[in-house]
Amino acid sequence: MKALCWHGKNDIRCDTVPDPIIEDPRDVVIKVTSCAICGSDLHLMDGLMPTMKSGDVLGHEFMGEVVEVGGAHKKFKKGDRIVVPFNINCGECRQCKLGNFSVCERSNRNAEMAAEQFGYTTAGLFGYSHLTGGYAGGQAEYVRVPMADVAPMLVPEGMDDESVLFLTDILPTGWQGAEHCEIQGGEIIAIWGAGPVGLFAIQSAKIMGAERIIVIEAVPERIAMARKAGATDIIDFEHEDVFERIKEISKGAGADGVIDCVGMEASGHGGISGALAAVQEKLTATQRPYVLGEAIKAVRPCGIVSVPGVYGGPVPINMGSVVQKGLTIKSGQTHVKRYLKPLTKLIQEGKIDTTSMITHRSTNLADGPDLYNTFKDKKDGCVKVVFHPS
Template identity: 90%
Template sequence: MKALCWHGRNDIRCDTVPVPVIEDSRDVIIKVTSCAICGSDLHLMDGQMPTMKSGDVLGHEFMGEVVEVGSGFTKFKKGDRIVVPFNINCGACRQCKLGNYSVCERSNRNAEMAAAQFGYTTAGLFGYSHLTGGYAGGQAEYVRVPMADVAPMKVPEGMDDESVLFLTDILPTGWQGAEHCEIQGGETIAVWGAGPVGIFAIQSAKIMGAELIIAIETVPERIALARKAGATDIIDFMNEDVFERVKEITKGQGADGVIDCVGMEASAGHGGLTGVLSAVQEKLTATERPYALAEAIKAVRPCGIVSVPGVYGGPIPVNMGSIVQKGLTLKSGQTHVKRYLEPLTKLIQEGKIDMTSLITHRSHDLADGPDLYKAFRDKKDGCVKVVFHLN
């Protein structure tokens, strides 16, 4: 079968790999009908996540049709269309029972490796390095889904792939990022990055009742999407001082909550020592860059909330003085996707969330993948979101 595979930094290939087989009674095999390239995949492409191996199958945003089930499996049957969350859940450990699905204690096949890096294990993830279990991803024609009786969801009747595909990751991630800001109504929320997660964070903040939503972005296509999603104000970080503009918009008060949807690959913006240092770091290294997070911590009001759905894989310098002296709350984590599947599906069915306008590039052939990865990384041809339809 065809699959998009990692072969080193900036080396993504469409390979022919073996079709997966059932390995456990809780497995299902699905024929992928739709999958997408996520901004987090760019961290792999750029060599910023450790423990990748040449030939690893990429992709954690995918869905498809069940073609084979493990012995005694009853949740799904052949022919069912299912959405597969990017994290794998056992359903029985303490964290799963608490609803903390992204830190499932049993699904990561390399739990000791993750614990050595982070202190405790994370959940197993599809297509996201051996640090998270080394599971083959979903940018492929077929995928083995382990522990499929827990996290995946059957697609409701009448909903097409593009209506539900982003339930796998970016919609729940944007929602959780906004939820972490504890929006009650009337707040000012600032969102760093109007990529796919940022767009859903903006939509989510609007649904939750934020009064002002500030999007920090510089790409024209993404600025247009941010306005459509509900941003009331735009700050072009390449041409404006973000902190000063946030103060101006909020009449000196600062944002009540800030959401870093950029993560480890932030770009330096307008002026300031942090921007200069970040610009130098971008030129010299491929390591994580904390520019967006540093700006967010600075711009949030005293006793405000800093929400970080953006991905970081290792240590970065953080201004703990600002966090402590301003009394800030920092909330982060991979998304507990299963927690949000049903309520977000209802919002989609009610037409309250726009699921498709951010899709700029569609393909029916994984062979286009290497070029589309580059277009997405470089933001060429107005590329915001890439979706493959393989059925």
């Protein structure tokens, strides 16, 4: 089969690889009908996540048709269309029973490696390094889905692929990012980044009742999409002082909640914070926590800092600001399964737009390497790339 594979920094290839097979009685194998490139895939492309190996199949946003079923699998049958969350869940461990699906204790095949890095294991993830289990990803013609009787969801009748594809990751990630801000109604929420996760965070904050939604972005196409999604205020970080503008909008109080949808590859600009970010980048060549530092500064005292953006290792942050301002920081990979049913209902009711951010489509995985570069460089107005390989 054809699949998009990692071969080193900035080296993504469309390879021919062995077809997946059933390895465990709970498995299913699906024919991929839709998959996407995620912003976090760019961290892999840029060589920022450890434990990648040449030939690893990429992709954690995918769905498709069941073509093989393990002997003990009872949830799905051949021909079913299913959405597959990016994290793999056993459904039996303490964390799964608590609904903390992103930290499943049993699905990561390299749990000891993850525990050495983070203290405890995380869930296994599709297509996201051997630190998270070394599972083949879904930017491929076929995928093996382990423990498929827990996390995946049957696609409701009448819903096409593009309406539900982003339930695999970025829609629940944006929702969880907003939910972490504990929006009750009337709040000022500031969101860094109007990429796909940021656009869903905007829609989510609006649904939850935020009064002002401030978006920090500089790319014109993304600014236009942010306005359409519900942003009330735009701060162009290339031409404006973000902190001062947020103070102005909030009449000096600061944002009630802030959401870092950018993560480890933030762009700094000017001033002390920008200079520190540049130094940090030269020292580590990996983590650039400029946005995180800016968000911590801009949130009001006793406010909430939500971090759905991905970080892979240690970063310097101003803990003095966190402690002295009494801030709460909430983060984590997304507990996707927790949100599947309520978000599906919102899509069906027309309250969430899942398709307008798709700017590039292809039916050929061979276009993948070029489209990775288009997405990375934001060329041709690229915001989201979707493949329909079947």
